[in-house]
Amino acid sequence: MAEEIKLMKGNEAIAHAAIRYGTDGYFGYPITPQSEILETLMAETPWEKTGMVVLQAESEVAAINMIYGGAASGKRVMTSSSSPGISLKQEGISYLAGADLPCLIVNVMRGGPGLGTIQPSQADYFQTVKGGGHGDYRLITLAPSSVQEMADFVSLGFDLAFTYANPCMILADGIIGQMMEKVILPPYRKRKTEAEIREESPWAAQGKPKGRKPNIVTSLELDPALMEEKNNRFQAKYRKIEETEVRYEEFHCEDAEYLLLAFGSSxxxxxxxxxxxxLEGIRLGLLRPITLWPFPKVIIEAYSHKVKGMLSVELNAGQMVEDVRLAVNGKVKVEHFGRLGGIVFTPDEILVALKEKIITHE
Amino acid sequence: MKQEIIIAGFGGQGVLSMGKILAYSGLMEGKEVTWMPSYGPEQRGGTANVTVILSDNPISSPILNQYDVAIILNQPSLDKFESKVKPGGVLIYDGYGIHGEIRRKDINVYRIDAMDAAIEMKNDKVFNMLILGGLLKVEPMVKLENVLLGLKKSLPERRHKLLPMNEAAIKKGMEIIRKM
Structure with a gap:
């Protein structure tokens, strides 16, 4: 039977998709504009239906360390927050990355810095794709631009996280979180049994059978030679992800003279x-990175030979634009347009910026 | 066919829920829909607004600079959105909420005294359904039967006993809206 089309907020779609994916546990702490994720999970009482644990932790720091514990035992676990709360989780995220642990983290961004505003923003791009926590690690980052993608990226995010034994982040913002659109929810999947987890994740701390060495899940390695080896292994994993998992979408790019670059709601x-x-006869296209890391630099480089200029349009002071400039390496003019602090640009403002910053300066 | 609508008023007037019912009605009619609310402090006593887009094709931006229809329920919202109605577009206002005059001459302006009618019906909860009725009379963007299905879908089951009252209010709204 065809799945029913529903109307819901992006935040609600994430919660429903998480239950249907067979997630084992959600641990979080409420913060606007993503509180509907925890609210919906609580209202749906999945612990009665699938056995999924939903827990409001005492803080964001507690929640991310519960994720560490759940992930270390091979479970599908996730957390969500908004910008200030994600900052609190950074230490835990670095530890998860340093221990090869798969998990899903959702950031529904709001304006910063500090407590900032509850209105939408994309100012956590640097934090997400350049580190955030300490050490040479990378976070697989998916940027949904519709409520449907909020639902779809839960399973995609978990699948990527488990394929590469790495944390994955869904980087959304207040617009995508609060907006209602049509959505078709994914089908229900059964949660993994303990036996399945032991088979698929032999590294998991699942109780030691006789005759097997203990599984140790840790990011600590005091011998620098071994720590370098571990880092080299991480880097090899990141190169593999960069080769395999780049995702993007093109919109009217085939004959474009100018190119917009934007992710998520932008x-x-x-x-x-x-x-x-x-409508005005300007041949404009849009390239939307879906994975922010790995960044679609090869296709952007290819367009640098075809278009006269690029404008990176972001709800921040100019973050992704740096990666665009690295990708084109000076071959074409790249400028940034943004609004800050929770103000959202309108379509005509973007067109005015394109004319001012790119077209008139050819 | 695409309709880009802003509904704006005070928090508590049922702005967001009216938008939600309109969005559900569009869903029932098989249209693409987006519902983008102002969220946060505006909802709690200040001005609240919601952008609803109904379209036969996929919808690009949920954020707009101009609207086909503006439904204006208080003076601050008139000040903010009057200039953003497309030329030839529609502005609907509640007579009780607006005290200034409407300056635009290039749009179609309609007045609906929904607050008075709600008081007459001894039920201020149906205010937004009176307005919705007025909208549907002026711009029949969705069939009434789909609005009623949408209404049913957007209300929790324990509130379904209120459906006839809401239907009556929608029909009343269709009667009392008038062109200015």
Whole structure:
């Protein structure tokens, strides 16, 4: 039977998708604009239906360390928060990355720095793709631009996390979290049994059978030679992810003279800017990175030979634009347009910025 | 066909829920829909607004600079959104909420005295359904039967006994809206 089309907020879609994916546990602490994730999970009482644990922790720091514990035992575990709360989780995220632990983390961004505002923002791009926590680690980062993708990226995120034994983040913002759209939820999957977990994740701390060496899950290694070896292994894993998992979407790029680059909600607003530009006869396209790390640098480099200029449109002071500039390496003019502190640009503002920053300076 | 609508008023007037019912009605009609609310402090006593888009094709931006229809329920919202109605578009206002005059001459302006009608019906909860009725009379973007299905879908089951009252309010709203 075809799955029913529902109307819901992005935050609600994440919660429903998590239950249906067969997630073992959610640990979080409420914060606007993502509190509906925890609210929906509590209202759905999945512990009665699938056995999924939903727990409001005493703090964000506690929640991310519960994730560490759950992930270390091979479970599908997730947490969610918004910018200030994600900052609190950074130590735990670094530890998860340093211990090869798969998990899903959702950041529904709001304006910063500090406690900032509850309105939408994309100012955590640097924090997410350049580190955030300490050490040479990478976070697989998915940027949904619709409520449907909020639902779909739960299973994609978990699958990537378990394929590479690495934390994965869904980087959304207040617009995608609060907006209601049509969504088709994924089908129900059974949660993994303990036997399945032991088979699929032989590294998991699942209780030691006789005759097997203990599994030790840790990010600590005091011997620098071994720590370098471990880091080299991480780097090899990251190169493999960069080769295999880049995702992006093109919108009216085939004949584009100018290119917008935008992720998440900004990409939706940019689509309308492209429509408006084309009505005026400006051949504008949009390239939307879906994975922010690994970044789609190869395709962006390819477009640097085809277009006259690129504008990176972000709800921040200019973060992804740095990765775009690295990708094109000076071959074409790259500028940034953004609004800050929770103010959201409108499609016509983007078009004005394109004309001012790119077209008139050709 | 695409309809881009802003509904704006005070928190507590049922702005967001009216938008939600309109969005569900669009869903029932098989349209693409987005519902983008203002969230946060505005909801709690200040101005609240919601953008609803109904379209036969996939919807790009949920954030707009201009609207086909603006439903204006208080003076601050008129000040904010009057200039953002597309030329030839529609502005609907509640007579009780607006004290200034509407300056635009290039749009179609309608007045609906929904607050008065709600008081007459001895039920201030149906205020937003009166307005919705007025909207549907002026811009029949969704069939009434789908609105009623949408209403049912957006209300929790324990509230379904209120459906006839809401239907009556929608029909009343269709009667009392008038062109200015």
């Amino acid at each position: 990409a939706r607003i940019c689509q309308k800017a492209v429509e408006l530009a084309r």
